[in-house]
Structures are given as C-alpha cells and as structure tokens.
Amino acid sequence: MTLLTLKDFGVTRRKREVLRDVNMTVDQGELIGIIGANGAGKTTLMRAAMGLIDSTGHSSLAGLPPHARGRAVAWMPQSREIAWPVDVETLVRLGRTPHIAAGQRPQAEDFAAVERALLRMDLGALRGRTATRLSGGEQARVLIARALAQETPLLMADEPIAGLDPAHQIATMRSFADLASEGHSVIVSLHDLGLAARHCTRLIVIDKGGLAADGPPQEVLSAARVRETFGISAYFKTTAEGPIFQPLEVVA
Amino acid sequence: MLVSVQSSSVLRALWFAGALIAAPVAAVADTPERREPPRRVVSMNLCTDQLAMMVAGEGQLLSVSYLASDRRSSAMVEQAAAYHRNHGLAEEIYLLQSDLVVAGSFSTRATVDMLGRLGIPVAVFDPAYAVSDVQDRLAQMGEVLGQQDRASALIANFEHQLARYRSDVSRRPRAALYYANGYTSGDKTLAGQILNLAGLDNIAVEQGFGAGGVIPLEVLALAQPETVITSRPFPGASRSEEVKDHPVIKTLRRKHPEAAMTDSDWVCGTPFVLRAIEDMVALRQKMQKADP
Amino acid sequence: MMRLMLILTVLVGALFVAALAAGPANIGLFESLGALVGGDAGPLTLVMREIRLPRALLALMIGGGLGLAGAAMQGYLRNPLADPGLIGVSSSAALGAVLAIQTGLSASFAFGLPLAALVGAVIGVVLVLVLAGPRGSSLTLILAGIAISALAGALTSLVLNLSPNPFAANEIVFWMMGSLADRSMTHVWIALPLILLGAVMLITLARGLDALTLGEDAAEAMGIGLRRMRLTLIFGTAAVVGASTAVAGAIGFVGLVVPHLLRPFVGAQPGRLLWASALGGAGMLLAADIVVRVVLPARDLKLGVVTALIGAPLFLHLIYRTRREGL
Numbered sequence: 001m002t003l004l005t006l007k008d009f010g011v012t013r014r015k016r017e018v019l020r021d022v023n024m025t026v027d028q029g030e031l032i033g034i035i036g037a038n039g040a041g042k043t044t045l046m047r048a049a050m051g052l053i054d055s056t057g058h059s060s061l062a063g064l065p066p067h068a069r070g071r072a073v074a075w076m077p078q079s080r081e082i083a084w085p086v087d088v089e090t091l092v093r094l095g096r097t098p099h100i101a102a103g104q105r106p107q108a109e110d111f112a113a114v115e116r117a118l119l120r121m122d123l124g125a126l127r128g129r130t131a132t133r134l135s136g137g138e139q140a141r142v143l144i145a146r147a148l149a150q151e152t153p154l155l156m157a158d159e160p161i162a163g164l165d166p167a168h169q170i171a172t173m174r175s176f177a178d179l180a181s182e183g184h185s186v187i188v189s190l191h192d193l194g195l196a197a198r199h200c201t202r203l204i205v206i207d208k209g210g211l212a213a214d215g216p217p218q219e220v221l222s223a224a225r226v227r228e229t230f231g232i233s234a235y236f237k238t239t240a241e242g243p244i245f246q247p248l249e250v251v252a
Numbered sequence: 253m254l255v256s257v258q259s260s261s262v263l264r265a266l267w268f269a270g271a272l273i274a275a276p277v278a279a280v281a282d283t284p285e286r287r288e289p290p291r292r293v294v295s296m297n298l299c300t301d302q303l304a305m306m307v308a309g310e311g312q313l314l315s316v317s318y319l320a321s322d323r324r325s326s327a328m329v330e331q332a333a334a335y336h337r338n339h340g341l342a343e344e345i346y347l348l349q350s351d352l353v354v355a356g357s358f359s360t361r362a363t364v365d366m367l368g369r370l371g372i373p374v375a376v377f378d379p380a381y382a383v384s385d386v387q388d389r390l391a392q393m394g395e396v397l398g399q400q401d402r403a404s405a406l407i408a409n410f411e412h413q414l415a416r417y418r419s420d421v422s423r424r425p426r427a428a429l430y431y432a433n434g435y436t437s438g439d440k441t442l443a444g445q446i447l448n449l450a451g452l453d454n455i456a457v458e459q460g461f462g463a464g465g466v467i468p469l470e471v472l473a474l475a476q477p478e479t480v481i482t483s484r485p486f487p488g489a490s491r492s493e494e495v496k497d498h499p500v501i502k503t504l505r506r507k508h509p510e511a512a513m514t515d516s517d518w519v520c521g522t523p524f525v526l527r528a529i530e531d532m533v534a535l536r537q538k539m540q541k542a543d544p
Numbered sequence: 545m546m547r548l549m550l551i552l553t554v555l556v557g558a559l560f561v562a563a564l565a566a567g568p569a570n571i572g573l574f575e576s577l578g579a580l581v582g583g584d585a586g587p588l589t590l591v592m593r594e595i596r597l598p599r600a601l602l603a604l605m606i607g608g609g610l611g612l613a614g615a616a617m618q619g620y621l622r623n624p625l626a627d628p629g630l631i632g633v634s635s636s637a638a639l640g641a642v643l644a645i646q647t648g649l650s651a652s653f654a655f656g657l658p659l660a661a662l663v664g665a666v667i668g669v670v671l672v673l674v675l676a677g678p679r680g681s682s683l684t685l686i687l688a689g690i691a692i693s694a695l696a697g698a699l700t701s702l703v704l705n706l707s708p709n710p711f712a713a714n715e716i717v718f719w720m721m722g723s724l725a726d727r728s729m730t731h732v733w734i735a736l737p738l739i740l741l742g743a744v745m746l747i748t749l750a751r752g753l754d755a756l757t758l759g760e761d762a763a764e765a766m767g768i769g770l771r772r773m774r775l776t777l778i779f780g781t782a783a784v785v786g787a788s789t790a791v792a793g794a795i796g797f798v799g800l801v802v803p804h805l806l807r808p809f810v811g812a813q814p815g816r817l818l819w820a821s822a823l824g825g826a827g828m829l830l831a832a833d834i835v836v837r838v839v840l841p842a843r844d845l846k847l848g849v850v851t852a853l854i855g856a857p858l859f860l861h862l863i864y865r866t867r868r869e870g871l
Contacts, residue, residue: 052764070767081759083622084812094758097766102751146758150766432711434726434844466844468568469726473591488709489645491718495726499594 001028003072003154003185004049008057011041011048018044022057022211024204026154026187031180033200033217034189037230040206042189043078046156050075061154070098074147076157080139085132088142092117095149117149120175137168144172148179155179157188161195173199197221197236197245205229217243227251289398290352295320296340296363297356299520300377302328303393304354305335306522307403314348324486327516327524342366354396380521383445386410389521410523417449417529424453425539428477429513430501432492434469438462443518446525447481450532452539473500478539479508483515507542511535545816548809552823556604559830563600564592566837598729603829605732606724606792609739609784611825612818614799616746619753619814620777621676623685624804625862628785629796631685632692633668637782637789638719639696640664642703644790646712654730658738662786668692669778721848722793724833731791742783743822745776750815757814795848797855798825804858828854 003026010020018041026032034042048055050073051062061073074095082091095117096110118124121141126134131142140160147155155176161169169192176186177199190196196203196217203220205213207229213220218238226234235246294315295304301316305328318339319325320332338344342363345353353367353374367374375396377389387407394403427447429437436456437443440463447454455477461467472480482496482505495501505511517528564580565573569591579588580597610628617626628634644650644660675688700719704712752773755763764770788795802824803817810816832850839845 047761050765052761066764066767066769068767070765073765075762075765077759077761077765079759079761081622081757081762083757083759084807084814086757086812090811090813091757094755095766097751097755097768100751102748143758466842468841470567470569470591470595473595474569474587476587486709486711488707488712489648489651490707490709490711491645491715492711493709498726499728499730500590503590503594 001153002026002060003028004187005060006049006058009049009059010056011044011053012056013044013053017209019048019206019209024211024214026185028153028183028185029180030185030202031176031200032185032187032202032204033196034187034204034206035191035193035196036206036212041209042206043158045206046075046158046187046189050156067098070150070152072152073154073156074150074152076143076147076155076160078158078162080143082131082139082143085130087128088123088131088134088145089114089118089127091131091142092123092145092149095146095151098150113149113151117145120148121145137164140164140168140172144175153184155184155186157186159189159191161188161190161192169195193221193226193230193234193247194245197243217245221245290396292348292350293352293354293397294338294345294348294350295354296338296345297354297359297377298325299379299389299522300354300356300393301332302326302520302522302524303377303389304397305331306406307390307393307399308397309399309402312397312399314350315345323516324484325515325519327520327522327527342370346370346372352396354393380442381440382442383414383449383521383525385442385521386523386525390523406523410526413523413526414449417533423540423544424451425479425536425543426453426455426458426475426477427511427535427539428455428467428472428475428480428504429482430467430472430480430496431483432490432496434466434495435464436461436467436472437464440464442521442525443513446518446528446532450529451536452532469495469498469500473504477504478543479511479535480504481511481513481535483513508535508539545810548806548820549823552820552827556823556827556830559827559834560600560604563603563830563834564596566834567591567596568837568841594728595726598727598732599724599833600830601732602724602727602735602792603833604826605735605739606788606795607798607829608822608826609743609788610795610798611802611821611823611828612743612746613781613784614825615803615814615817615821616749616753616777617781617799618803619749619756619817620773621685622756624807625685625800625859625866627797627800628665628781629794629798630800630859631668631672631689632696633665633672633781633785634789634794634796635693635696635700635720636668636671637661637665637786638794639700639703640786641790642700642719646703646707654734655737658734658787658790661790662738662782664696665782665786665789666778668696669781673774673778717846719789719793721846722789722795722851723844723846723848724792724836725844727791735787735791738783738787742780742785742787745780746784747818749773749776749780750818753814753818793846793848795829795851797851797859798828800862801851801855801858802828804862 005025006022009022011018036042047053049059049061055062061069064072093106093114096106096113099110100106118127121144123141123145126138131139161172173195176188179186200217203217204211205220212229213225221236226232231251233248233251235248237244291312293304293308293313295301296317298317298319301320304313313335315336315338316332318337321329321337323329326332340359340363345367350372353372355364355374355376357376357378364374377392380386380389387410390403390407394400429443438456438461439454444454455475456467459471459475480501485493517524565576576592580592614627617628618624640663641657641661644657649660650657671692672688676685697720701716704716752768755766755768760770803821806820806824807817810820832847835850836845836847
C-alpha cells in the first residue's frame with residue numbers, strides 16, 4: 001500500500017523556489033532517510049508534503065482533511081517542544097488526539113495504545129514523572145512514544161536523533177527500523193550519514209532545490225554524490241558488521 | 253463695563269513674563285486694608301462672582317469667572333453677561349490690571365500664590381457651611397469692596413425673608429440628599445441646613461453622617477427615607493451619576509419623583525438659598541399631604 | 545480532578561453565600577438570606593435583591609470569565625505570564641466602554657455598552673497576537689501589553705477629560721482599577737449574554753490547547769485547526785473581558801493568579817485548567833469583593849487594588865523564575 005505520493009511537487013517561499021519537480025512514492029515497510037546540506041530544504045519538504053505549508057503539484061497527504069491526515073501520518077517536529085510540566089503518560093496520550101473527538105473521553109483502546117507505546121520505548125518506569133524534568137534523551141523517547149501512540153501507518157520525524165548520545169541514537173534508529181519491519185513506514189531527516197547508511201533502507205538526497213538522488217544507501221552514497229552534495233570525502237564500506245560510512249575531509 | 257485687552261498674544265506673553273521677573277515676592281493678604289475702595293475688582297470663584305455682582309458699586313467689578321454664565325451653576329446668568337469673563341488664570345487676571353482679586357478658599361493654590369507674587373492683593377472667601385454664613389459672606393464682601401452700606405441693606409432684606417421659615421412644623425418628613433458617587437450632605441453643610449429650615453429631617457444625620465460624605469446604598473435603603481432628593485444630571489454621561497438611576501433609588505423616589513435640587517440655588521451662600529428653601533418647603537408640604 | 549472540581553464548587557458556593565452576607569448594613573446571615581428568598585417588599589428584601597445579589601452574581605460571572613480567559617490565553621500562547629489585564633485587553637475594553645458612554649450609545653441601546661467594550665477588546669487581543677508573534681515569548685508579550693495598556697489608558701483619559709460632564713475626568717480610577725459597588729441587576733443582564741457566549745467559546749478550546757503542549761506544528765499535524773483556534777480565542781476572550789470591563793472596569797491579575805495556582809492540581813493540562821480556572825476565578829473575585837467590603841467599608845476600595853495586591857507579588861515571583869530559567 002502506498003503511504004505517500006508526491007508528483008511534480010514543489011514549494012515556493014517568499015518568491016523563491018525552494019523545491020521543484022519532486023517525484024517520489026513511499027510504500028509500507030520503508031525506513032527513509034532524507035539527507036542534504038543545511039538549508040537544502042529537508043524540513044520544508046516534509047512539512048509541505050503533509051500540507052503544513054503551501055505547495056504546488058500533488059501530495060497525497062496534503063490533500064487530506066485535517067482529521068484524516070492526523071490518522072494517516074504522525075509528525076515529530078525538530079523543536080521537541082513540551083510546553084507544560086505534564087507527566088509522561090499524559091504527554092504520550094496526546095498522540096491519541098486524532099482518535100478522540102472533541103468532548104469525548106479516552107476509550108480503552110486509547111489507553112491500550114498508550115501502554116504499547118510506553119512499553120516499546122521502555123518508559124514504564126518514567127510514566128509518572130514530569131516530562132519537562134527528564135533528560136534530553138528521555139524526552140526524545142517520550143516524544144517518539146507520543147508519535148507511536150498515534151498508531152499511524154506513516155511516521156515523519158525531523159532530526160529526531162540530533163543531540164542524543166550514541167546509545168540513544170542507535171536505539172532510536174532501531175525502533176524506527178522495527179516499526180518499518182512491522183509494516184509501518186518512517187521518514188526521518190538526519191545529518192549523521194553513518195547512521196543513515198546503517199539503518200535506513202532508502203536515502204533521499206535534497207540538493208540544489210530538488211531531489212538529487214533516491215535509492216538504497218550503497219547507491220546514493222557514492223563518492224561523487226558525497227563530494228557534490230556535501231563537499232566532503234568519505235570512507236564507505238560494507239563490512240561484516242554492516243555498512244560503515246565515515247566522513248573524512250572537506251573537499252573544495 | 254467691558255474691558256478688552258488689545259494686545260497681540262506675543263506681546264502679552266512678553267509683558268507677563270517681564271512682570272514675573274521684575275515683581276518682588278509679596279505676601280498675600282487675606283483682607284487687605286484699604287484707604288479707598290478698589291476700582292478694578294476681578295472675581296475668580298462662582299460664589300464670590302455672585303456676591304460681588306450684588307454688592308459692588310457702579311463700575312467697580314471688572315470681571316467674573318466663566319462659571320457665572322453657566323445656567324446650571326449660576327443664579328445670575330443675565331447679570332454676568334455684562335462683565336468680562338475670566339478662567340481663573342493668573343495671566344489673564346494680571347493683564348486686566350486688577351487692583352483686587354476675590355477668590356474662594358478652594359481656588360487653585362498655585363494661581364493665588366502667583367497673583368501674590370505679582371503684587372495683586374487677593375481676598376479669600378470660605379464656602380458657606382450654614383445659612384448664617386450668607387450674612388457673613390455678604391458682610392465680608394461689603395468690607396472688601398468698601399460697600400458696607402449696600403451689604404447691610406442686602407443682609408437686612410435677607411434676614412427679613414428668612415424669618416418666614418422659622419415657623420413650627422407639625423410633622424417633619426424624612427428625606428435624603430443623594431448626589432453622584434453616592435455622596436450625601438449632613439447638618440454641617442449648607443444643603444443640610446436648607447433641608448432643616450424647610451422643615452425636613454435629614455436621614456444622613458440619623459445614620460451618623462453629620463458632615464456628609466459617601467453613604468452606602470444599603471444604609472440609605474434600610475433607613476427608608478420618604479424621598480430622595482437628587483441633583484439634576486449633567487450633560488454628557490458619567491458612571492458617577494449612574495448610581496442615581498439605581499433601582500433602589502428609583503424605588504425610594506417613587507412617591508415624589510420630581511424632588512430635585514438646582515445647583516444654582518444650593519451651591520453658593522448667597523441670598524438665592526431662599527429659593528432653595530422655598531422649593532423644599534413646597535416639597536415638604538406635598539409630602540405632608542401625602543402622608544399626614 | 546473530580547475531587548478538585550468538587551472542592552472548588554463547594555468553595556465558590558460558600559463564598560457566594562458569604563458575599564450575600566457582607567455589607568455595610570449589619571444584617572444577620574439567616575435574616576438576610578431569608579429576605580432574599582422569601583421577601584415582602586420591605587427594605588431588607590430590596591437591599592438583598594437589588595444591591596447584594598447583583599454584586600455577588602457579577603463577582604461570580606466576571607471572576608469566572610476572567611479566570612477562564614487567562615487560562616485560555618496562557619494555554620494558547622504557551623506562556624504563564626499571559627493575563628487579559630496584563631496584556632492590555634482590559635484597558636482596550638475599557639476604552640470601548642468609555643466611548644460608548646460618552647457618545648451616548650449606551651444610553652440609547654443597553655447592549656451597546658458591552659458590545660463597544662467587546663470591539664475594544666478584540667482590537668486589543670489582535671494587537672497582542674500580532675505583536676507577540678506565534679509563540680509569544682515573554683519579552684514581546686509583556687512589551688506588547690505595556691504598549692497597548694499605555695495607549696488605551698491614555699486615550700481613555702483623554703475621552704473622559706473631553707467630556708462635558710464634570711465627574712467624568714475623575715472616573716479614570718474606576719475604569720483602570722475596577723469596582724462592583726452599586727451595581728444593579730441591569731448590569732447583570734447586560735453582561736451575562738456575552739460572558740456566557742465567550743465562556744462557551746473558550747471551553748471549546750480545551751482539546752486544542754492540550755495538543756498545543758507539543759507545539760504548533762505537531763498540533764496542526766494531528767488535525768487541530770490553528771486558525772480557527774486563534775479566532776475562537778480572540779472573540780471568546782474579547783466577549784468575556786469586554787462584557788466584564790463594561791460593567792465593572794478593568795480588573796487585572798485574576799487571569800494570572802488563578803491558572804498559576806491551580807496548574808499543579810490539574811497535572812498542568814491546559815484543557816482541564818480551563819474549568820478549574822473558571823471556578824477558581826469566581827472564588828477569587830468573590831473573596832476579593834468580600835475583603836473590599838469588610839476591611840475598609842467606609843472607603844470605596846477598588847476591587848482592582850485587592851487583586852493587584854495579591855497578583856503583583858505573584859507576578860514578580862513569576863518574572864524572577866522566568867529570569868532564572870531563561871526567557
């Protein structure tokens with residue numbers, strides 16, 4: 001089942017064409033990494049695809065009415081905002097908002113979804129703690145749990161692992177991979193090319209206002225592409241422990 | 253006699269400024285001693301305006317305050333038209349070249365001080381707190397203007413007419429005075445005394461508001477006056493006056509809704525208080541007829 | 545949560561009864577309540593029904609409305625410093641009300657007064673939202689509030705001074721500090737419809753405010769209509785604050801203090817805080833009005849003085865905390 005289709009998709013902001021001619025489809029079971037230089041338009045692409053900003057062309061998600069979209073895709077913005085000192089369980093339960101109509105109380109099904117999300121992200125011990133008092137890594141897990149509780153086929157996350165320690169970065173990417181293997185799809189934008197190479201099933205490169213590459217990591221992370229888009233040289237090898245990608249030097 | 257000051261405003265300002273710089277600091281005398289009566293008198297207070305207009309001799313009074321022409325506050329609007337209007341500002345009074353200013357004790361302190369510094373004598377009159385103050389103020393005005401004879405004649409006339417109201421009254425109906433912001437007047441005020449002489453009992457005194465002040469609406473309601481006498485509303489609108497339209501006041505006034513005071517007769521200690529007493533006597537008689 | 549609501553309801557009920565019993569005329573509690581309910585046309589019934597009852601009802605309605613509006617604004621702006629009084633909404637409502645009175649609109653059309661105040665309040669809220677931006681950072685918010693309060697206050701003073709009525713010039717104190725003295729049932733009737741309408745509108749924001757805990761982007765992605773929320777907030781707040789200010793002047797700090805005090809008891813959830821703040825606000829204003837009548841009965845102590853005495857120290861504390869934790 002196709003979870004997202006973008007056809008001739010483009011975004012113009014402040015009279016500047018930020019993205020154009022983006023064509024892609026996302027099926028079930030994919031873990032897609034969106035990579036590119038700073039300011040290339042990764043966040044713009046994701047937000048526009050969901051319909052949060054105006055766009056040209058066709059996006060299957062942007063066309064959905066808001067409440068249907070809430071059940072089709074879960075969005076984790078970069079800002080990781082938690083405005084009020086609520087407890088972890090309450091925060092995760094906010095993910096059920098698209099499933100609970102106004103004035104309705106959460107049903108057994110909603111509580112069950114919250115439980116599953118808490119379990120999956122190993123938050124059982126933290127459920128009663130105040131979310132704003134947790135460490136950065138713990139907060140990131142809580143926010144992912146919120147997105148999981150939404151139980152949507154597609155999950156989109158903007159730099160969800162930035163600022164986390166290596167253990168949490170790896171654990172988070174693993175959770176996403178598990179989700180993909182269960183039939184969901186996850187689209188994440190990230191800067192860590194090493195992690196992207198190891199965990200993503202597919203990479204999309206945004207460069208010069210368009211889709212520069214789209215394919216499995218081995219294909220996309222060629223020396224030429226890496227040099228052209230990122231301006232670096234890198235070591236990339238598929239080993240017994242899996243793919244290893246390490247940026248080396250800045251290249252002119 | 254109308255005096256018009258024919259100078260350009262710039263010249264005026266310069267002249268005034270010059271006077272300020274040159275004038276020695278002079279003490280303000282409350283009742284200046286004069287060998288001859290002042291010839292160019294300016295009044296800057298509503299009550300002194302009216303007293304001066306009554307007592308002054310021909311050509312003695314130059315100017316009265318603008319309030320004297322206000323139909324609501326002044327009982328001598330027609331007479332006031334003959335005089336120059338001032339706004340109680342030191343500059344305009346100085347430029348009238350006055351040799352005596354009469355003011356109220358609540359006139360702006362700054363202005364009175366300024367006039368003193370410019371070397372112009374100021375005679376200050378207290379407001380009236382009792383009907384007997386009418387005679388006192390007339391006498392004081394006569395003294396200050398050098399018109400003692402005229403003043404005495406007015407006092408005698410006043411006392412003669414006042415005597416009519418000192419007859420005994422069978423029943424004294426109970427009334428309340430109620431103004432904007434919930435104020436009332438007690439016995440120690442001119443308004444309270446007017447009520448008294450007219451044969452009405454003032455509930456403010458009953459409830460312990462001898463001097464007046466704010467009376468809570470609840471206290472007024474529970475005292476159950478037979479009517480409430482309010483002042484007539486001012487033009488424009490204000491929240492302060494809204495309370496006079498409160499349902500409680502309307503209920504208390506329902507028997508005698510026309511009971512009202514007219515500022516021009518009630519505010520100043522002039523012989524016009526006789527008119528106020530007249531109105532109140534009519535009210536009292538009406539109340540006695542309704543409830544013997 | 546239910547227990548909190550129960551406690552608050554009982555508290556508000558008790559304060560309402562106490563408010564009916566407070567007053568300069570010394571009447572016993574049972575006597576006064578008896579006169580209120582089954583009265584003859586005697587003076588006691590008149591006092592209870594026409595003086596004390598409207599006063600207590602207004603304290604209830606206005607306090608509840610202001611608490612609710614404060615909680616709603618704080619939830620939307622994700623800033624605990626937002627309060628309709630503080631950010632200039634009450635001042636602009638007062639300007640609208642004063643204009644209605646001075647132009648004679650309120651005299652010719654009774655609802656003209658709260659409606660004019662509503663228009664003033666709408667302008668105030670819109671200006672704040674425009675100036676403060678989508679995520680009202682504390683600094684911009686407070687600065688916007690200062691600017692709008694100053695402008696509205698100055699214009700109100702100007703209008704009052706231009707009035708032909710000699711009392712008008714001194715009324716600025718009432719408008720800026722608020723008072724429930726000598727209000728009648730008429731005031732209750734003209735304020736009630738707009739306060740109820742505004743309250744209903746604001747209550748509908750509960751779900752959206754909860755979702756906004758995650759930020760605007762995440763909330764919008766979950767299906768919350770942010771534009772509609774913003775409009776509902778603007779008009780709901782303006783209706784509540786406008787009608788309240790029209791009859792009682794600008795009363796500040798209720799929308800600041802009450803949500804702040806009750807937030808820990810509702811688990812910091814903005815949706816629940818709406819209800820709690822409505823009840824808490826009603827309680828606070830009833831208590832303040834009782835204090836005003838009991839502590840200095842001879843002087844007409846303005847209601848806003850009491851709420852400011854409670855609220856300003858709390859505000860200082862919040863500022864201090866914000867400074868420590870960063871803007």
